[in-house]
Amino acid sequence: MWKNRKPRFLILGSGAFLSRLGNRELPDSAEKRKSEDLRLPGDPITALWRTNSGFPFLTGILKYDMKTILLFPVLATVLSAGVASAQSSKTIPNFASANLVLGDTDFRGGGSGATSAKEFSSVLTGDVAIDPATRKVFVADGFRVLRFKNADALTSGSNAEAVFGQGNFTSTTVPSTINEFRFSALGINVDHKGRLWIADINNNRVLRFDNASTSGNFPAATRVYGQQNFTTDDAGHDGRGLAGPADVVVDSNDRLWVADADNNRVLRFDNISNKPNGASADAVLGQATLSTVGNGPDGLSQSALDTPYSLAISTTGTLFVSDRDNNRVLRFTNAASLGNGANATAVLGQAGFDTESTDVLASKLNKPSGISISTDDILWVADRYNHRVLRFNSASTKANGASADGVLGQPDFFSDKQNNNTQGAFSQNSQGFLFPEHLLVDSVKGGVWISDSQNKRVLRFGGVTAPPKDTTKPKVKVAKVPGTTTSAKVKIKGTATDNVGVKRVQYGIGNAAAKNASGTTKWSFEAKLKKGVNKITVYATDAAGNTSVKSTVTIKRK
Numbered sequence: 001m002w003k004n005r006k007p008r009f010l011i012l013g014s015g016a017f018l019s020r021l022g023n024r025e026l027p028d029s030a031e032k033r034k035s036e037d038l039r040l041p042g043d044p045i046t047a048l049w050r051t052n053s054g055f056p057f058l059t060g061i062l063k064y065d066m067k068t069i070l071l072f073p074v075l076a077t078v079l080s081a082g083v084a085s086a087q088s089s090k091t092i093p094n095f096a097s098a099n100l101v102l103g104d105t106d107f108r109g110g111g112s113g114a115t116s117a118k119e120f121s122s123v124l125t126g127d128v129a130i131d132p133a134t135r136k137v138f139v140a141d142g143f144r145v146l147r148f149k150n151a152d153a154l155t156s157g158s159n160a161e162a163v164f165g166q167g168n169f170t171s172t173t174v175p176s177t178i179n180e181f182r183f184s185a186l187g188i189n190v191d192h193k194g195r196l197w198i199a200d201i202n203n204n205r206v207l208r209f210d211n212a213s214t215s216g217n218f219p220a221a222t223r224v225y226g227q228q229n230f231t232t233d234d235a236g237h238d239g240r241g242l243a244g245p246a247d248v249v250v251d252s253n254d255r256l257w258v259a260d261a262d263n264n265r266v267l268r269f270d271n272i273s274n275k276p277n278g279a280s281a282d283a284v285l286g287q288a289t290l291s292t293v294g295n296g297p298d299g300l301s302q303s304a305l306d307t308p309y310s311l312a313i314s315t316t317g318t319l320f321v322s323d324r325d326n327n328r329v330l331r332f333t334n335a336a337s338l339g340n341g342a343n344a345t346a347v348l349g350q351a352g353f354d355t356e357s358t359d360v361l362a363s364k365l366n367k368p369s370g371i372s373i374s375t376d377d378i379l380w381v382a383d384r385y386n387h388r389v390l391r392f393n394s395a396s397t398k399a400n401g402a403s404a405d406g407v408l409g410q411p412d413f414f415s416d417k418q419n420n421n422t423q424g425a426f427s428q429n430s431q432g433f434l435f436p437e438h439l440l441v442d443s444v445k446g447g448v449w450i451s452d453s454q455n456k457r458v459l460r461f462g463g464v465t466a467p468p469k470d471t472t473k474p475k476v477k478v479a480k481v482p483g484t485t486t487s488a489k490v491k492i493k494g495t496a497t498d499n500v501g502v503k504r505v506q507y508g509i510g511n512a513a514a515k516n517a518s519g520t521t522k523w524s525f526e527a528k529l530k531k532g533v534n535k536i537t538v539y540a541t542d543a544a545g546n547t548s549v550k551s552t553v554t555i556k557r558k
Contacts, residue, residue: 187247239280239290370438474498493524
């Protein structure tokens with residue numbers, strides 16, 4: 001990989017992937033891609049090699065905050081199935097709470113941290129895709145992709161049912177050889193034919209896996225693009241080659257679109273179902289021809305790109321490109337009809353096509369990463385360094401520099417606190433993000449799935465009708481106890497009942513702090529008695545947080 005390129009060592013901000021796209025640069029720096037030590041405030045530190053092309057690949061991991069942290073940038077894909085949304089993502093209120101989490105056991109980060117079918121690996125919280133036919137959920141997790149059951153049947157902390165790229169759920173093996181089984185997944189997409197597409201960024205290629213919702217563990221890829229076969233990984237700079245592909249999406253007309261990030265371009269492959277391995281692209285945006293790869297930090301214009309990071313296509317054929325290092329999102333109307341190097345129609349995140357500044361405003365972006373658009377033209381943008389996700393209504397007709405209409409992750413459009421800073425930067429909760437990287441709008445239910453990269457989880461907002469909150473209190477009953485005793489210890493037991501389940505039973509003796517009893521529906525504990533009268537209180541709490549009426553008994557120790 002990266003043959004004939006001399007690497008330079010670089011300390012980069014977190015969120016770096018095992019690839020070129022980990023490059024993290026100080027906003028508005030006049031020394032773009034020149035500094036040997038670029039660090040962002042509050043970012044964990046990742047050590048990487050940097051090539052002359054400006055993109056690094058992993059060589060090691062440094063320690064931060066007593067933990068090893070390596071988290072990757074992840075790209076958004078959008079389902080292209082022309083299905084009318086049963087619900088609109090527009091109805092998700094600002095600063096909403098998530099209703100589901102994958103990759104962890106709860107919203108507070110209560111997992112073990114071990115790679116498994118439930119918990120994501122230490123190296124990535126990845127891109128998300130939903131099969132439009134089966135509604136199974138796919139999550140890119142570094143050197144693997146996990147498949148979960150139907151999105152509507154998932155609960156927080158659900159286990160994956162299958163794994164791509166690894167032989168089991170606990171392995172995170174770095175591929176030692178290039179083949180059709182292993183990859184380094186960045187952007188992913190599942191098209192209307194049930195095919196899983198993976199942007200294999202380290203190996204400069206795009207892989208296709210057929211029948212993705214029914215295949216077993218560790219399947220082989222069916223097709224490869226960017227390489228002529230499954231055993232090469234050279235970076236290419238013509239119509240057949242790729243260099244650090246970051247995202248993929250297949251539209252409803254069988255066109256494959258690839259964010260070819262290291263080449264600062266977006267490629268279009270027409271009639272992709274019939275193209276053989278290694279086929280050439282049919283058109284390019286961001287470059288004048290299929291054989292040019294300029295621009296990047298040296299080009300800021302209506303047609304130039306600097307690290308195109310994520311792609312989204314509306315049902316009317318409008319292409320949105322997250323132009324990450326220019327801190328903007330470009331819009332290309334009727335994208336499939338455009339010629340090579342065509343100008344963008346409009347821009348979001350900047351007032352015009354000749355600026356790249358950052359700020360914390362409704363109209364500004366700071367390293368936008370994942371993007372996704374709903375069937376009712378609602379564009380969602382992961383504004384990574386502002387730790388928020390923005391919503392743009394009627395995105396296909398927004399004017400240049402238009403303000404966002406909604407926000408998640410922050411209480412307003414002027415805040416950029418990590419995890420919304422409710423309990424400290426590294427304290428997880430259901431409302432905040434720590435460098436959100438990827439998102440997906442569910443084309444059926446209207447929910448927004450967001451990859452909360454440095455919290456190593458995927459959150460879902462909206463997309464479900466919340467059941468009525470349970471307000472029924474549990475009931476607790478204490479078995480008969482002696483009124484007087486000479487013993488210093490007495491075993492007390494009883495039962496507890498509740499409609500949604502008893503979570504715990506607690507007791508207190510006098511003014512002492514409450515302790516947990518053993519068991520729930522049938523419980524017991526040993527009470528240590530002092531001489532004289534001992535007042536013992538017992539109560540139960542259910543899964544909805546309701547607390548029972550306290551049951552009190554009195555025992556006198558002689």
